Amino acid sequence: MISDFFHPEVGGVENHIYMLGASLIRRGHKVIVITHSHPPDRVGVRWLVPGLKVYHIPFPTLVSSATLPNFLTFLPYFRTIVLRERITLIHSHASLSSLGHEGILHAHLLGVRTVFTDHSLFGFDDAASILTNKLLEGMLRNVDAAICVSYIGRENTVLRANLPPKSVYVIPNAIVADNFRPAHSRPHTDTITIIVISRLAYRKGVDLLVATAPRICAAFPDVRFVVGGDGPKMADLLQMRETHFLQDRITVLGPVVHRDVPSVLRQGSIFLNTSLTEAFGIAILEAACAGLHVVSTRVGGVPEILPEDMISFAAPTADDVFRAMSEAIALVAQGGHDPHRAHQRIRGFYDWTRVAERTEVVYRNVLATPPYSLWTRIERTMGLGPFVGPIYTVILIVDCLFFALLERWMPRENIDYVDVKWDATRFETVGFL
Amino acid sequence: MATTEPDRTGEDGHEWERVLWRLQPFPDNYVPPTFLAGLSKNPNVLPYRCWPLMLGACTISQHLSVIFVFLAVFTHLLNHTLDPRLLVVLSSATFVVGCIIWETMEHFGRDAAGNAPSDRRARTVKASLLIFLALIALAPILRTLTAPTSADSISALTTALFLVHAALADYSYYAASPVRRERLTSVLSINAAISAAVVLASRLHDDLAVFGLMLFSVEAFALFPIFRRRIQSMPAPVQTLVTLLLGLAALAAPLPILCAAVLISVTFGAPAVLMWAQQYKYEIRGPWDAATPRGFERVESG
Incomplete structure (x- = not known):
C-alpha cells in the first residue's frame, strides 16, 4: 500500500488504508505501507498494531500532506523496499498522492503489478481539476486495475482518467460497527437532538445548515442542535447563533477527535448532512450505525450507501432541507425509528473483512492477466495526446535508465532481504496480545 | 469467482x-x-449568436479607437499641424456637449431619480474646474518631465502603458445601476492611460499643447469609459454609429492601415474565431x- 496520506494524519483515506491492511493481514497476506515521513518523530520504519509495517520516506510535504510530484526520486527507496520485502503487488491510494502515482510508474520495472484506489470526486470545469485530471490520466495509463468506493466515483474516475470501465471495480468503504453502538437507553422523546459533525467548509454545505437551523428551531420548540467540527465557516455558524438568540438550542463543540465521534453521536437521534459533494459519506454511515436517523442532501454517492428507509433525502435548497428535517423530526418523535435495529442492519451491510475479500479478488484478477510489455507501455503512453504523450514517454524512458543505473550501483545481492514474517499466533503465545 | 463473464442479470434473475x-x-x-446515465454534455451552453457578439466587440473597438484618436492628436500636435488652442476649445466643447447628452439621457432614462441632481451637477462643475486649473498649473512641469529620456524609450513605455490600459479596461455592461463598485483593474487601466498621456505630453514643445493634450486625455480615458458604458445600454444602431464614427476618426492615427486592421479584426475577426x-x-x-x-x-462571511 502506497499513499501520502497515512497515520498519524487522520482522515478517510488514512483510515481506509489502515483497516484494509489490517484485514488483509488477518487473511494471511503480508502488507506493508509506504508513506512520507512526519519529522521529527515519525521517521524510518515502524510497526502498527496488527503487524502492519510502515516505511516513512523522508520527502518534504507540499500542501495538506501531499508530496511534490517529482516522478523519479522515489525509485531508489521503492526498489529497495519492494526487493527486500519481496512485494508482488502494490496498491496505491488517493488521486492526489504523488507518492502513490510514482509507485505505479516504477512498479513494472520490478515486475510488480499495480492497483489504484480513488477516494474522491472531482469536477471537470476548473483549472485545478483539469490539471490534476490530466496528471491522473497520465499516471493511470498503465495501471492494471482501479478501485472506487462508490458507483458514482467509478463513473467519475472512468471519465477523468480515461480508463476502460471493465478495469474499474467498486468496493465500498466499511466501518467498525463495534465502535458505533447506539446508546443503551432510548433518548428522551421530548427533546430531539440533531447532530451535525462535519468540517465547516463551503463544500460541506454549511450555508444550508446556517440557513435552515433557525427555521427548524423556530418551528420545533423541543429540538436542539449539536454541531461538531471546525473550519472556515465557523464564523457564519456562530454569527447565525447570535443573531437568532439560539445559544441554548445550538451547541457548538468545535473540533471533535475521531475517537470522540461515537459519544457525540450517541447524544442525538437525527444526523444532518448538508454536503454539496460526497464520494461515499462515511460520516453518514457512522451516524446510521450509531442508531441515528439520517437526513442528507442527495449528492454524489450518498444515495447508494443506505436503503431508502434509513435516510431522508433533500434537494440542496433551504426549503427542501427544512421539509426533510420536519418529516424526520415527526418520524423520530413518533418513535418510528429503532436505533438498535438500524445498528444491526448496518452491521450486516458493511464489514472490513468483506472489503478485504473483494479486494483480494481484484488482486487475483490482476495477477492472472499478463502485464504490458515495455513497448506496449510506450505506445499507450504516446497515445495520451500530442503534447502530454511525449512528455510522459520521456519520463518513462528516463525512469527505465535510472533503474538500470540503480541495478549497477546497488546490486540486488547487497540488499538486506526480510525473510522473517510477523507471526501473530506466536506473538499471542508469548503473551503480548 | 465469476469476474470475467458479463452476465446481464445475476444467478437468480x-x-x-x-x-x-x-x-x-x-x-x-x-x-x-445504466453506466454513465447521469452524464450530460454541454447542458448549459448557450451557443453564441453572431450579432450580439459583434455588438459586444463594438465596445472594444470603441475603446481602441479612442486610443488611436489620442495618438493621432498627439502626432499632429508634435508636427505643429494642429493648433493647441483649437484642441483646447474642441475638448471643452466636447465636454459641454457630452454633459448635455448625459443629462438628457439621464432625464429620459429614469424620470424619478432621487439624489438631488442639482447637487450632483454642482459637484461635477467644481471637479471639472479643479482639474482644468490643476492641468494649467502642471503643464510647464510636465513639458520638461522627460527631456533627458530618449525617444524610443518613450515609445516603448507608451506602447506598454496603452496595452495595459486596453487589457485591463472594464468592458462589462451594466444596466444603469447607481451603486457600483469600481473594480481595481479598471482603476489601474485609467492610471496606465493617464501615465501614457503624461509621458507623451512631456515630448511636446509648448505649454498650451501640453495642457491641451492632458485635457483631452482626461476626457478620453477617464470620462469616455463612463459614457461608453451608457452607450452600451442604447439600441444597436446607436452603438454601431458611435463605433463607426470613432473608427473613422481613428484613421487619422500615424499608421492608418495598421489601425484599420486592428479595428476590423477586433470587430469582425474575433467574434468569427469565437x-x-x-x-x-x-x-x-x-x-x-x-x-x-x-x-x-x-x-456574508467576516
Missing part, C-alpha cells in the same frame, strides 16, 4: 441495482447498462459535481 449496502450477485467490475471555436466546446456535467445550494441569501 436479480436486476442490478445502484446500491452499495447490499451484496449483489455481480462481479465488482460489472458494467451496468463562433468557429464553439464546435470544440465540450462541457461534462454529472451527479458528481458539487451541488449549488439555493433558496436563501448568502451570509
Whole structure:
C-alpha cells in the first residue's frame, strides 16, 4: 500500500488504508505501507498494531500532506523496499498522492503489478481539476486495475482518467460497527437532538445548515442542535447563533477527535448532512450505525450507501432541507425509528473483512492477466495526446535508465532481504496480545 | 469467482441495482447498462449568436479607437499641424456637449431619480474646474518631465502603458445601476492611460499643447469609459454609429492601415474565431459535481 496520506494524519483515506491492511493481514497476506515521513518523530520504519509495517520516506510535504510530484526520486527507496520485502503487488491510494502515482510508474520495472484506489470526486470545469485530471490520466495509463468506493466515483474516475470501465471495480468503504453502538437507553422523546459533525467548509454545505437551523428551531420548540467540527465557516455558524438568540438550542463543540465521534453521536437521534459533494459519506454511515436517523442532501454517492428507509433525502435548497428535517423530526418523535435495529442492519451491510475479500479478488484478477510489455507501455503512453504523450514517454524512458543505473550501483545481492514474517499466533503465545 | 463473464442479470434473475449496502450477485467490475446515465454534455451552453457578439466587440473597438484618436492628436500636435488652442476649445466643447447628452439621457432614462441632481451637477462643475486649473498649473512641469529620456524609450513605455490600459479596461455592461463598485483593474487601466498621456505630453514643445493634450486625455480615458458604458445600454444602431464614427476618426492615427486592421479584426475577426471555436466546446456535467445550494441569501462571511 502506497499513499501520502497515512497515520498519524487522520482522515478517510488514512483510515481506509489502515483497516484494509489490517484485514488483509488477518487473511494471511503480508502488507506493508509506504508513506512520507512526519519529522521529527515519525521517521524510518515502524510497526502498527496488527503487524502492519510502515516505511516513512523522508520527502518534504507540499500542501495538506501531499508530496511534490517529482516522478523519479522515489525509485531508489521503492526498489529497495519492494526487493527486500519481496512485494508482488502494490496498491496505491488517493488521486492526489504523488507518492502513490510514482509507485505505479516504477512498479513494472520490478515486475510488480499495480492497483489504484480513488477516494474522491472531482469536477471537470476548473483549472485545478483539469490539471490534476490530466496528471491522473497520465499516471493511470498503465495501471492494471482501479478501485472506487462508490458507483458514482467509478463513473467519475472512468471519465477523468480515461480508463476502460471493465478495469474499474467498486468496493465500498466499511466501518467498525463495534465502535458505533447506539446508546443503551432510548433518548428522551421530548427533546430531539440533531447532530451535525462535519468540517465547516463551503463544500460541506454549511450555508444550508446556517440557513435552515433557525427555521427548524423556530418551528420545533423541543429540538436542539449539536454541531461538531471546525473550519472556515465557523464564523457564519456562530454569527447565525447570535443573531437568532439560539445559544441554548445550538451547541457548538468545535473540533471533535475521531475517537470522540461515537459519544457525540450517541447524544442525538437525527444526523444532518448538508454536503454539496460526497464520494461515499462515511460520516453518514457512522451516524446510521450509531442508531441515528439520517437526513442528507442527495449528492454524489450518498444515495447508494443506505436503503431508502434509513435516510431522508433533500434537494440542496433551504426549503427542501427544512421539509426533510420536519418529516424526520415527526418520524423520530413518533418513535418510528429503532436505533438498535438500524445498528444491526448496518452491521450486516458493511464489514472490513468483506472489503478485504473483494479486494483480494481484484488482486487475483490482476495477477492472472499478463502485464504490458515495455513497448506496449510506450505506445499507450504516446497515445495520451500530442503534447502530454511525449512528455510522459520521456519520463518513462528516463525512469527505465535510472533503474538500470540503480541495478549497477546497488546490486540486488547487497540488499538486506526480510525473510522473517510477523507471526501473530506466536506473538499471542508469548503473551503480548 | 465469476469476474470475467458479463452476465446481464445475476444467478437468480436479480436486476442490478445502484446500491452499495447490499451484496449483489455481480462481479465488482460489472458494467451496468445504466453506466454513465447521469452524464450530460454541454447542458448549459448557450451557443453564441453572431450579432450580439459583434455588438459586444463594438465596445472594444470603441475603446481602441479612442486610443488611436489620442495618438493621432498627439502626432499632429508634435508636427505643429494642429493648433493647441483649437484642441483646447474642441475638448471643452466636447465636454459641454457630452454633459448635455448625459443629462438628457439621464432625464429620459429614469424620470424619478432621487439624489438631488442639482447637487450632483454642482459637484461635477467644481471637479471639472479643479482639474482644468490643476492641468494649467502642471503643464510647464510636465513639458520638461522627460527631456533627458530618449525617444524610443518613450515609445516603448507608451506602447506598454496603452496595452495595459486596453487589457485591463472594464468592458462589462451594466444596466444603469447607481451603486457600483469600481473594480481595481479598471482603476489601474485609467492610471496606465493617464501615465501614457503624461509621458507623451512631456515630448511636446509648448505649454498650451501640453495642457491641451492632458485635457483631452482626461476626457478620453477617464470620462469616455463612463459614457461608453451608457452607450452600451442604447439600441444597436446607436452603438454601431458611435463605433463607426470613432473608427473613422481613428484613421487619422500615424499608421492608418495598421489601425484599420486592428479595428476590423477586433470587430469582425474575433467574434468569427469565437463562433468557429464553439464546435470544440465540450462541457461534462454529472451527479458528481458539487451541488449549488439555493433558496436563501448568502451570509456574508467576516
